[in-house]
Amino acid sequence: MNDSALMRKSIACRRRVLEIIHHAGAGHTGGSLSCVDILTVLYNAVLRISPDNPGDPARDRYIQSKGHSVEALYAVLADRGFLPDEELQTLCGYRTRLIGHPTRKVPGIEQNTGALGHGLSFGVGAALGLRRKRCDARVYVLLGDGELAEGSNWEAAMSASHHRLDNITAVIDHNGLQITGAVRDVLGVDPLVERWAAFGWSVCECDGHDIPRLRAALRREPIEPAKPTLVVAHTVKGKGVSFMENEKGWHHRVPKEDELERALAELDRAAAELGEVERT
Amino acid sequence: MTTDPATTPATANQEVFAETITELARENSDMLVVTSDSRGSGKLVPFGEAFPDQIIEVGIAEQNLVGIAAGLASTGAHVFAVSPAPFLTARSLEQIKNDVCYSDHPVTLVGISAGVSYGALGTTHHSIHDIAALRAINNIRIVVPADAAETRMVVRAAAAAGEPVYLRLGKRPVPALPGTVTEASVFHRARRLCNGSDAALLACGEAVAPALAAAERLAAENIKASVHSVPCIRPIDTNSILDAARNASAVVTVEEHSVHGGLGEACAALLLHHGIHKPFRIIGFPDEVMVNGSQQEIFEHYGLTKDGIVAVTRQLLADS
Ligand SMILES: [Mg+2]
Numbered sequence: 264m265n266d267s268a269l270m271r272k273s274i275a276c277r278r279r280v281l282e283i284i285h286h287a288g289a290g291h292t293g294g295s296l297s298c299v300d301i302l303t304v305l306y307n308a309v310l311r312i313s314p315d316n317p318g319d320p321a322r323d324r325y326i327q328s329k330g331h332s333v334e335a336l337y338a339v340l341a342d343r344g345f346l347p348d349e350e351l352q353t354l355c356g357y358r359t360r361l362i363g364h365p366t367r368k369v370p371g372i373e374q375n376t377g378a379l380g381h382g383l384s385f386g387v388g389a390a391l392g393l394r395r396k397r398c399d400a401r402v403y404v405l406l407g408d409g410e411l412a413e414g415s416n417w418e419a420a421m422s423a424s425h426h427r428l429d430n431i432t433a434v435i436d437h438n439g440l441q442i443t444g445a446v447r448d449v450l451g452v453d454p455l456v457e458r459w460a461a462f463g464w465s466v467c468e469c470d471g472h473d474i475p476r477l478r479a480a481l482r483r484e485p486i487e488p489a490k491p492t493l494v495v496a497h498t499v500k501g502k503g504v505s506f507m508e509n510e511k512g513w514h515h516r517v518p519k520e521d522e523l524e525r526a527l528a529e530l531d532r533a534a535a536e537l538g539e540v541e542r543t
Numbered sequence: 544m545t546t547d548p549a550t551t552p553a554t555a556n557q558e559v560f561a562e563t564i565t566e567l568a569r570e571n572s573d574m575l576v577v578t579s580d581s582r583g584s585g586k587l588v589p590f591g592e593a594f595p596d597q598i599i600e601v602g603i604a605e606q607n608l609v610g611i612a613a614g615l616a617s618t619g620a621h622v623f624a625v626s627p628a629p630f631l632t633a634r635s636l637e638q639i640k641n642d643v644c645y646s647d648h649p650v651t652l653v654g655i656s657a658g659v660s661y662g663a664l665g666t667t668h669h670s671i672h673d674i675a676a677l678r679a680i681n682n683i684r685i686v687v688p689a690d691a692a693e694t695r696m697v698v699r700a701a702a703a704a705g706e707p708v709y710l711r712l713g714k715r716p717v718p719a720l721p722g723t724v725t726e727a728s729v730f731h732r733a734r735r736l737c738n739g740s741d742a743a744l745l746a747c748g749e750a751v752a753p754a755l756a757a758a759e760r761l762a763a764e765n766i767k768a769s770v771h772s773v774p775c776i777r778p779i780d781t782n783s784i785l786d787a788a789r790n791a792s793a794v795v796t797v798e799e800h801s802v803h804g805g806l807g808e809a810c811a812a813l814l815l816h817h818g819i820h821k822p823f824r825i826i827g828f829p830d831e832v833m834v835n836g837s838q839q840e841i842f843e844h845y846g847l848t849k850d851g852i853v854a855v856t857r858q859l860l861a862d863s
Pocket of ligand 1: 408437438439441
């Protein structure tokens with residue numbers, strides 16, 4: 264899939280994220296908008312997965328440790344054919360499969376997450392298991408930046424490099440915000456790159472909204488052999504909707520009717536601009 | 544299998560675990576052990592030497608141990624995550640709840656040196672909360688075998704079960720109990736070790752042997768007590784517990800655990816829900832700062848001994 268097609272998908276998924284959160288009256292708006300480009304690239308240009316065989320033992324694994332941004336995952340999974348688009352309207356409803364955090368009830372979801380600091384250990388276990396089976400599947404784990412305060416992440420980081428796992432890529436959705444405010448004010452994560460490097464990871468950084476750069480950073484090969492790969496994706500919380508960008512209040516605020524209209528209008532303009540760029 | 548207590552030497556349940564898991568690993572290369580610097584305590588050093596590709600060391604990091612075990616299980620392995628029970632079931636409780644139970648991966652969590660096995664080391668090293676904590680979590684079988692035969696069976700059953708299991712094991716040598724052990728009898732059912740209609744003694748793990756000794760002693764006083772090993776505490780064997788209570792004048796439970804939330808309270812709730820109102824006592828550790836001493840001294844202090852169980856049972860029958 265070419266880059267402009269991925270960009271169009273990202274815009275469409277942003278629309279769905281806002282629509283379903285508005286419809287459900289619940290959800291994590293800012294973080295879903297900050298990671299949706301990462302997910303679009305992973306699910307459409309990187310992961311070896313198939314909605315026809317979601318349990319294929321040889322599939323790549325994606326684990327969303329920052330489980331609260333589940334609306335982005337549901338939107339991308341629906342777009343990719345893992346679940347019907349109309350089911351998205353059941354988000355957070357009574358007895359829905361689409362709970363407010365990921366669960367394995369949903370085809371394509373590998374692990375139940377939501378409590379922070381769990382995904383990377385699970386990913387390390389999956390990577391160890393796949394390597395034992397000589398399966399060349401790759402494991403991707405998405406972490407939040409505020410989430411890094413959970414000490415279990417660092418246990419997992421130590422174990423991945425100790426076991427020389429080069430079939431795992433962790434991605435940090437580095438939007439600089441968490442529920443209380445700036446990550447640097449709550450519990451700073453810097454120097455982020457140096458810390459992970461010191462834990463034995465090969466690290467690269469990229470603009471987490473730049474589709475071609477994400478595609479390159481998320482490739483299915485390790486940066487260095489025998490070392491786990493970390494991608495620090497520099498992102499903007501609330502990306503794509505001007506009045507949500509970098510606003511901590513949109514962590515889990517639900518857009519009202521008029522806010523939804525304004526947000527969708529902005530996304531429509533972005534889509535139209537993309538179309539003009541493509542035509543020229 | 545049938546064991547003859549007279550000719551079978553006492554063995555620690557966690558040693559039997561190590562032997563059995565070694566047999567399983569030989570039969571199936573997808574049988575994995577994950578340890579948190581715990582292979583020595585778990586008697587798994589020979590296992591690690593024999594099957595270096597089937598043991599994964601994560602260092603002193605119990606949260607990571609459980610998360611990794613779940614991830615390994617997701618690739619089709621059956622994983623035994625082995626760590627001292629006090630750390631495994633307290634520090635990694637959230638990983639047990641979410642990564643294993645809620646996510647439904649077939650991991651067997653093996654809590655070694657459980658209860659007050661590490662008696663003298665103090666409360667940090669005691670797990671007298673683990674049954675209570677895990678009973679309130681959906682989707683985990685809790686199994687506390689009493690002797691070598693039970694342990695062997697439950698390890699094999701857990702490996703085949705394809706579900707989350709907590710196996711609670713002690714490290715002191717325990718005598719072989721009488722009777723026949725089949726997989727069902729320990730993985731699902733309580734088993735009756737002797738008959739008696741005055742009192743029913745329900746016990747698990749290392750408390751079963753003193754309960755059996757108590758029954759023998761009570762018999763000398765013409766008090767007839769049945770003794771039941773209840774290895775599977777969750778889901779509990781409702782029919783056997785109700786039958787045992789119906790056929791006795793009084794019920795005494797014995798466990799190496801807090802009196803809150805363990806075998807005793809599970810049985811008490813069951814009897815009340817079924818309208819069975821019998822004189823009832825729970826022998827376990829009370830809600831107080833734990834006395835310090837060896838496991839045996841702690842057992843004696845709180846009456847988890849032949850004499851303690853005899854005294855409680857005699858008094859309960861006398862009062863009723
Ligand atoms: Mg953040």
